[in-house]
Amino acid sequence: MEEKTVYSAVQPSGDLTIGNYIGSIRNWLPLQESYTCYFAVADLHSITVRQDPALLRERTLSLAALYLACGVDPEKTTLYVQSHVPEHAQLCWALNTIAYVGEMERMTQFKDKSQKHADNINMGLMDYPVLMASDILLYQTDLVPVGQDQTQHLEICRDLAIRFNNRYGETFRVPKAHIIKERAKICSLLEPTKKMSKSDENPNASIFLTDPRDVILKKFKRAVTDSDNTIRYAEEKPGVSNLLAIYSVFRGCTIAEAEKSFEGCGYGTLKTAVGETVADALEPIQREQQRLLGEREYLLSLLKKGAENARERAEKTLISVYEKIGLLRG
Numbered sequence: 001m002e003e004k005t006v007y008s009a010v011q012p013s014g015d016l017t018i019g020n021y022i023g024s025i026r027n028w029l030p031l032q033e034s035y036t037c038y039f040a041v042a043d044l045h046s047i048t049v050r051q052d053p054a055l056l057r058e059r060t061l062s063l064a065a066l067y068l069a070c071g072v073d074p075e076k077t078t079l080y081v082q083s084h085v086p087e088h089a090q091l092c093w094a095l096n097t098i099a100y101v102g103e104m105e106r107m108t109q110f111k112d113k114s115q116k117h118a119d120n121i122n123m124g125l126m127d128y129p130v131l132m133a134s135d136i137l138l139y140q141t142d143l144v145p146v147g148q149d150q151t152q153h154l155e156i157c158r159d160l161a162i163r164f165n166n167r168y169g170e171t172f173r174v175p176k177a178h179i180i181k182e183r184a185k186i187c188s189l190l191e192p193t194k195k196m197s198k199s200d201e202n203p204n205a206s207i208f209l210t211d212p213r214d215v216i217l218k219k220f221k222r223a224v225t226d227s228d229n230t231i232r233y234a235e236e237k238p239g240v241s242n243l244l245a246i247y248s249v250f251r252g253c254t255i256a257e258a259e260k261s262f263e264g265c266g267y268g269t270l271k272t273a274v275g276e277t278v279a280d281a282l283e284p285i286q287r288e289q290q291r292l293l294g295e296r297e298y299l300l301s302l303l304k305k306g307a308e309n310a311r312e313r314a315e316k317t318l319i320s321v322y323e324k325i326g327l328l329r330g
């Protein structure tokens with residue numbers, strides 16, 4: 001049987017939070033063992049909101065280094081920068097012609113970002129899901145590991161694939177989201193019913209992967225809990241449940257095991273234990289990312305090889321799409 005394909009990406013739009021790590025990158029790692037994986041730095045997506053050009057370049061390289069430091073293995077996986085593979089934008093143009101304005105306007109992320117960046121509601125922001133669909137469909141992807149907030153984009157991607165296949169004949173594999181329920185939505189430390197987000201105005205609401213140990217401990221100490229003082233994973237206890245979810249991921253245990261290990265403890269003990277666990281887990285990642293960033297040439301050559309690899313696969317899909325829609329081959 002043909003090996004299945006996995007595709008995912010993160011935008012280099014700022015420092016990543018543990019939400020990004022838990023909801024996406026961490027779930028990529030085990031998939032490398034049994035699937036053909038493509039992991040990209042989605043720089044074309046990130047320019048849908050204003051970026052400082054020099055900073056964007058640095059963040060792109062730094063995110064690639066982070067993937068590696070987290071355990072993305074370039075021997076097993078294709079790691080590359082989205083803009084190095086022109087087929088993404090080329091497929092996006094074709095898919096734009098079967099995507100409806102109405103369905104793009106209905107996207108939650110488009111509505112949120114339009115509100116947040118009211119002075120820059122550009123066409124790219126609206127087209128974001130079509131570019132994301134192009135990323136995924138170019139590689140005939142089966143599985144897309146992402147966090148909860150991307151499910152709507154995944155639905156649109158599936159709709160576009162099915163619509164194209166119906167109109168022009170079987171062309172795209174129809175992908176599925178790969179979402180691990182308890183890890184799909186890590187919440188803000190200060191407003192635990194809200195998603196932890198890298199662009200939150202208050203830096204104390206999020207733990208960044210670059211945060212030093214003392215900052216991590218301090219932020220967890222200030223995390224909002226409740227007044228009930230029992231450590232249980234329950235819907236009515238979003239703050240405590242969030243801490244237990246974070247702890248279980250970094251400890252490699254189940255949520256039930258985490259609950260058990262805090263039986264009879266107070267919130268202070270929980271917060272310190274979560275802080276220490278997270279700081280211990282992030283330290284080696286931070287060190288490895290810094291080491292890799294010192295080897296710029298190596299990183300660039302790895303990304304070049306990754307892009308060549310990705311293009312080989314992407315080109316095949318693009319040629320077949322252009323042929324099906326009637327574009328004359330030069």
Ligand code: ATP
Pocket residue numbers: 009010011013017019020021022023024145146147148149150183184185186187195196197198199200
């Ligand atoms: P922004 O706040 O700038 O919109 P973000 O923090 O939501 O960014 P993205 O780059 O949009 O981050 O997301 C990268 C990946 O991380 C996606 O797969 C997304 O679903 C996942 N993700 C983001 N935040 C969380 C979270 N709080 N919990 C779980 N997964 C998350």
Ligand code: LTN
Pocket residue numbers: 007008009010011042045131132135136144145146150
């Ligand atoms: N929109 C995604 C990033 C992204 C992506 C993708 C994720 C761009 N292209 C393809 C999965 C598959 C986000 O995380 N905000």
